[in-house]
Amino acid sequence: MGTRERRERSDEADRALAAAFSSLVTTLHKSESSISLAAVGGYGRGELAPGSDLDLLIVHDGSLGTEKLSEFVNAFLYPLWSGPRLIDHSVRTRSETRETAQADIKVAMGLLDIRFIAGNADLLEGVSNDAQEDWRRNFNKNFPALVKSVQERAARSGELAFLLEPDLKESRGGLRDINAIRAISRVGLVPVALERLASAEALLANVRDALHTVTRRNRDQLLLTEQDKVARELEIVDADVLMLEVAKAARAVDYVMDLTIHRIENTKKKSLFRKKSNLAISEGIEVENEEVSLISGSGAFSDPTFGLRAAAAAAQRGLPLSVDACLELAQNFQPLNNPWPRQAREDLVSLLGAGAAMIRVWEALDQEGIIEKWIPEWSHVRFLPQRNVLHRHTVDRHMLETAVRATHLLRTVHRPDLLLVAAAFHDIGKGFVDLDHSEYGEILIKPLALRMGFPEIDADTLALLVRHHLLLSSVATRRDLDDPQTIASVTSLVNDPATLELLHALSIADGEATGRTAWSDWKARLVADLVKRCLSAMSGFTPPAQMQLTPEQELRCQEGVLWTNITKQENTYEIEIISPDQVGLLAMVAGVLSISRMDVRSARTRSHGDFAVMKWIISLDVNAEPPTNPKLQELLKRAFTGDIDLSSHIDERIRNYRKFPGIPVAPPIARASNDFATNATVLEVRMHDRPGVLYAVAKAVTRFGVDIRAAIVATLGAEAFDTLYLTDLSGNALSEERTVLLANQVENLLLTQ
Amino acid sequence: MKLITAIIKPFKLDDIKSALQAYGITGMTVSEASGFGRQRGHTEVYRGAEYTVDLVPKVRLEVLVDSQEAEAVIDLIVKAASTGSIGDGKVWSTPVDQVVRVRTGERGSDAI
Numbered sequence: 091m092g093t094r095e096r097r098e099r100s101d102e103a104d105r106a107l108a109a110a111f112s113s114l115v116t117t118l119h120k121s122e123s124s125i126s127l128a129a130v131g132g133y134g135r136g137e138l139a140p141g142s143d144l145d146l147l148i149v150h151d152g153s154l155g156t157e158k159l160s161e162f163v164n165a166f167l168y169p170l171w172s173g174p175r176l177i178d179h180s181v182r183t184r185s186e187t188r189e190t191a192q193a194d195i196k197v198a199m200g201l202l203d204i205r206f207i208a209g210n211a212d213l214l215e216g217v218s219n220d221a222q223e224d225w226r227r228n229f230n231k232n233f234p235a236l237v238k239s240v241q242e243r244a245a246r247s248g249e250l251a252f253l254l255e256p257d258l259k260e261s262r263g264g265l266r267d268i269n270a271i272r273a274i275s276r277v278g279l280v281p282v283a284l285e286r287l288a289s290a291e292a293l294l295a296n297v298r299d300a301l302h303t304v305t306r307r308n309r310d311q312l313l314l315t316e317q318d319k320v321a322r323e324l325e326i327v328d329a330d331v332l333m334l335e336v337a338k339a340a341r342a343v344d345y346v347m348d349l350t351i352h353r354i355e356n357t358k359k360k361s362l363f364r365k366k367s368n369l370a371i372s373e374g375i376e377v378e379n380e381e382v383s384l385i386s387g388s389g390a391f392s393d394p395t396f397g398l399r400a401a402a403a404a405a406q407r408g409l410p411l412s413v414d415a416c417l418e419l420a421q422n423f424q425p426l427n428n429p430w431p432r433q434a435r436e437d438l439v440s441l442l443g444a445g446a447a448m449i450r451v452w453e454a455l456d457q458e459g460i461i462e463k464w465i466p467e468w469s470h471v472r473f474l475p476q477r478n479v480l481h482r483h484t485v486d487r488h489m490l491e492t493a494v495r496a497t498h499l500l501r502t503v504h505r506p507d508l509l510l511v512a513a514a515f516h517d518i519g520k521g522f523v524d525l526d527h528s529e530y531g532e533i534l535i536k537p538l539a540l541r542m543g544f545p546e547i548d549a550d551t552l553a554l555l556v557r558h559h560l561l562l563s564s565v566a567t568r569r570d571l572d573d574p575q576t577i578a579s580v581t582s583l584v585n586d587p588a589t590l591e592l593l594h595a596l597s598i599a600d601g602e603a604t605g606r607t608a609w610s611d612w613k614a615r616l617v618a619d620l621v622k623r624c625l626s627a628m629s630g631f632t633p634p635a636q637m638q639l640t641p642e643q644e645l646r647c648q649e650g651v652l653w654t655n656i657t658k659q660e661n662t663y664e665i666e667i668i669s670p671d672q673v674g675l676l677a678m679v680a681g682v683l684s685i686s687r688m689d690v691r692s693a694r695t696r697s698h699g700d701f702a703v704m705k706w707i708i709s710l711d712v713n714a715e716p717p718t719n720p721k722l723q724e725l726l727k728r729a730f731t732g733d734i735d736l737s738s739h740i741d742e743r744i745r746n747y748r749k750f751p752g753i754p755v756a757p758p759i760a761r762a763s764n765d766f767a768t769n770a771t772v773l774e775v776r777m778h779d780r781p782g783v784l785y786a787v788a789k790a791v792t793r794f795g796v797d798i799r800a801a802i803v804a805t806l807g808a809e810a811f812d813t814l815y816l817t818d819l820s821g822n823a824l825s826e827e828r829t830v831l832l833a834n835q836v837e838n839l840l841l842t843q
Numbered sequence: 844m845k846l847i848t849a850i851i852k853p854f855k856l857d858d859i860k861s862a863l864q865a866y867g868i869t870g871m872t873v874s875e876a877s878g879f880g881r882q883r884g885h886t887e888v889y890r891g892a893e894y895t896v897d898l899v900p901k902v903r904l905e906v907l908v909d910s911q912e913a914e915a916v917i918d919l920i921v922k923a924a925s926t927g928s929i930g931d932g933k934v935w936s937t938p939v940d941q942v943v944r945v946r947t948g949e950r951g952s953d954a955i
Contacts, residue, residue: 569854572928612875616853616900 091296091303091324099138103175104129107144108208114166115209118158125150125162126209128217132269134203139299141308143176145200149217151210152183176308184213188220195235198225199273222276229277230358237351240270250340251473252487254333258298259310263340265294267347280353283346290339297336300324312336314477330475337473337484345457352413355379369750371407372712375400377750383412384419394424395661397460398437405444405451406808408753413454420458429543433661433709435507436691438542439807442510445497447753449490456486467518467534474521480608485520491603492516492596499595500809501759501776504588507806508548511539512555512592513599519556532557551589555596558583562597566616571623580624587628594621633766633774633813636800637694639703643668647701652726654719662691663717665706669726675702676798677788678729681736684743684782686725687714693784693803711781740782744843747781758840762816762833764823770799770815771824773832777840779810787812790839794832796824844942844955845913849904849934850876851924856902862923868906868916870955876903901932907942907955 111127131145132138148166150159163181170177182190191198201221206214225232244262251263259265268291275282300323301312312320317329326332369377374390376383382404390396397419404411426434441448455461462469474485483491496513500506515538519531535556539549561583569576584590597617601609639647646653646668657664667679676695683690688708695704710716728734758777766772775787784803791798791814800815816832818824824832851859856873863871877898908916913936920934944954 567853568857570852570926571854572926572930610875612877612900615877619900 091299093137093292093295096137096139096295096299099140100129100133100136103133103138103144104207107146107170110169111166111208114162118162118165123151123210124153124213126211126214127207128214129205129207130200131203132265134200134205136205137295139295139302139308141175141302141306143178143308144170146177146179147187147201147204147217148179148181149187149209149213150181150183151213184217184220187217188224191221191224192228195232195239198228198232199269201225202273202276225273226277229279233354233358236270236274240267240347240351243267248482249344249487251337251344252483254475254478254481254483255311255313256336256340257311258294258301258336261340263342263344263347265291265298265310267343268294271343271347271350274350274354280350280357282350286342286346290342293335293339294343296324297332314479329477333475333484334473337475341457341473348454349413370712371403371750372399375403375712377407377409378412380751381410381412382407382415384415386418391418391422392424394426395431395434395437396424397455398426398434398441398464401451401455402437402440402444402808405441405448406753407751408444408447409751411451411454416454416458416460419455420460423460423463426464428541430541431660432543435543436805436807439507439510439809441807442493442514443497443500443506443807443809444753445755446494449487449494452490465538467515467538470521471518476520480604482605483603485517488603489514489517492599495599495602496595498756499599501756503591503595504811505548505551505592505806506776506809506811508551508555509592509595509599510807511542511544512552512559512596515552516556516559516596516600528557528560531559551592554584554589555593558593559596559600562593562617562620563601563613566620567613571616571620577620577623577627580620581627584624585628587625590621590624590628594618633772634802634804636802636815637696637703637705639696639698643703644698647698647703650701652723654722654726656717656719656722658716659707662707662709663688665704665708665717665722667702667704667706667726669702669704669730671697671700671702672730673797674789674792676704676801677785677792678736679704679706679726680784680788681740681782682722682725682729682734683708684785685734685736685739686717686722687711687743688717689779689781689805690784690803691805693801695798695801697797697799736785740785743781758837760833760837760840762824762829764826764829767815767823769821769823770817771796771829771832773812773814773816773836775810775812775814775836775840777810779805779808783810783840784812786840786843787814787836790836791816791832794835795819796832797821844939844952845908845910845936846939847906847908847913847916847920847934847936849906849920849924849932850878850901851904851920851932852926852930853900853902855924855926856904859904859920859923862919863906863916866916866919868908870907872905874903874905876901899930907939909952909955910938 126149128147130147133145191201202225204218204221243260247257247260250256250261268287275284298310300320304319304323305316317332321329321332371377374385374388376385384400401411471485476485493510493514496509503509515535517527518534519527522530532553536549536553539552565580584593653668655666688710691707691709693706695702729736755778760775762771762773764771796816796818798814799817802813804811877900879899917934925931942954943950
């Protein structure tokens with residue numbers, strides 16, 4: 091099994107074809123000057139897998155006439171059609187060949203490997219020269235079609251590194267991609283790292299040879315049922331090792347493909363003297379030519395959280411992280427502290443919460459080994475195959491796909507951050523022999539969560555989610571849901587509604603990411619029924635508690651003047667504001683912070699007599715100046731007296747924000763209820779974060795004619811979660827009707843903004 | 844020969860499978876199904892007024908048997924599927940003209 095054998099097969103085919111061709115030429119025409127036979131494609135390269143087709147081109151000079159030509163071709167091909175190999179042939183003159191190649195990029199690429207077998211060698215040399223010359227000359231024109239064909243193939247056949255039953259030829263990172271890279275390298279426009287491909291190509295070709303041998307067919311899809319046989323044929327320990335090797339080879343091909351395309355696009359952009367469109371989005375990070383790149387020499391490289399910040403910024407804008415950015419991050423890698431700073435954790439959640447755009451960014455970082463440096467547990471699941479007919483992907487890709495599915499469910503849970511992290515690591519315990527993956531996952535996830543900086547209580551929730559991520563599916567399908575014991579068996583393990591809703595969302599995301607065989611509407615209904623029954627057996631949700639005032643804060647309230655205090659923290663600022671209360675205060679303060687280019691990460695506010703006490707955690711926008719007490723107080727006073735038109739300033743900020751590309755996100759939701767607090771209506775708003783969210787919510791609430799007694803604002807990754815305690819003007823909870831109306835109005839406002 | 848079809852509660856599948864295997868039945872087809880009978884699905888009061896009737900998730904089980912075994916197998920399924928509560932399902936049998944095992948070409952009882 092190897093290059094020598096492929097060459098021998100090709101030589102053998104050559105000899106047989108040459109003999110048949112030459113004898114026929116002699117019999118029919120007594121001259122070889124008007125016609126020749128050539129091999130193209132893989133056969134043209136002199137490499138033939140056991141089951142491969144013979145790709146043949148018969149070139150003629152047009153002098154034979156249709157009848158004679160047809161007689162000759164039929165006489166040549168008929169015996170071959172009954173032979174062991176399939177024949178893929180075409181018959182053309184030199185100029186026809188040239189025209190076809192110009193119209194069809196696949197033909198053009200196949201001709202690059204054209205090789206003479208028999209007949210008139212000069213005639214064929216002309217065709218070969220045309221092919222090489224035209225390929226180089228038309229490359230700029232053909233390049234977009236080439237890239238498109240690579241992308242379409244990937245969309246159709248998936249990725250070789252991550253599929254459990256990949257196509258060795260067609261899948262992304264497979265043999266066809268290697269040919270495309272080689273075709274690009276012939277132009278000599280950019281350096282192509284062909285040396286990185288050599289061992290990958292040899293391995294993939296050997297695996298294909300073995301697959302053809304064991305199946306006795308020309309089939310390139312490596313099915314689960316064949317993998318053990320192929321491994322044995324190649325004298326590889328087992329199918330898992332085989333698939334790991336295939337995945338590594340595919341990743342190498344993938345990487346060279348990305349790098350090569352990236353380099354060519356850069357060359358083209360430079361050569362066109364295009365105006366560079368650089369937009370700074372955060373310190374050291376900018377959007378340049380539809381990808382996120384890092385500003386060379388930026389001081390941000392010394393910040394260990396820089397990589398995650400850049401990754402989150404790219405994914406949240408639906409853009410790739412440039413190859414250069416990944417290389418630079420790898421070269422200048424700074425380990426994260428233990429535990430990670432809050433910013434790093436939030437950026438990880440933002441990255442995971444970006445949906446499908448996350449996968450490309452994650453893979454780019456993974457190729458440079460950065461993910462493993464942040465999360466060493468990842469190494470074990472990288473490319474890890476799973477012998478399970480229900481699954482489609484390797485363990486690492488399955489977890490990322492689960493996180494992508496989870497982004498559709500973020501509005502259904504109170505802690506979207508925990509859902510995303512649980513989704514992305516729920517199978518982290520896989521691949522350890524003799525250990526149950528859920529149990530071992532529970533052991534691995536807790537220290538990982540603590541290292542990420544989650545508090546103990548959240549780490550425990552994550553451990554529970556990982557430990558029981560299969561619980562709901564298995565109970566719903568195998569136990570009697572009418573039996574109170576069944577419900578009790580679930581609620582004894584998961585005893586609060588917030589965790590149950592997380593587990594429900596995780597089950598859905600996991601099932602959907604696994605595939606149709608693992609998750610159907612049928613199963614979804616059973617699981618939903620189980621969850622509903624468990625929820626009704628629980629006591630209900632408790633919203634976040636209102637802020638408790640310190641004696642100092644109460645004292646300041648008695649002083650009767652506006653007071654602010656700004657404290658710089660690691661990547662954020664804490665701003666405490668004590669102000670005389672007035673209608674619309676929360677909206678005004680949120681508005682002032684927003685127009686000062688401060689992004690609210692979290693806040694707690696509480697009314698105390700005629701005063702309001704507010705504690706804000708904010709991070710600064712890239713263009714913001716560090717806040718100062720005098721400046722902030724001046725702005726607040728002007729806002730209170732109506733001297734600043736907050737709305738138009740914020741609208742402008744939103745417009746600027748929208749200049750960047752975005753990703754599809756779930757619509758905002760607003761829910762209000764009187765069940766959670768005494769004498770207050772609790773309004774919960776969940777939406778994708780953007781500038782001015784809290785301003786819009788608070789303004790809508792104020793316009794509704796209610797008082798905001800307290801507010802708890804949280805930003806979890808890229809998700810904003812605001813909880814407002816509201817009363818009517820006489821200090822009571824709203825009527826049921828007004829509660830529903832308020833939630834609808836706030837939701838509609840956020841939907842239309 | 845008879846085709847026995849059973850519509851059962853999903854969680855009863857394992858019990859029925861074990862019972863049939865113990866009896867000597869070696870093959871069956873299982874599929875996910877939805878429907879309602881007298882049970883009329885879940886009837887719920889929604890926001891005080893609205894009614895919703897859902898299709899209830901069930902499992903559909905199909906077994907091919909010799910005619911003389913049909914009654915015994917039906918009894919076995921009914922016993923294993925029963926919880927005594929509403930929505931336990933139904934079992935029925937239909938006559939089958941011919942059965943062919945694709946791999947060997949065997950026909951009739953030999954193919955079961």
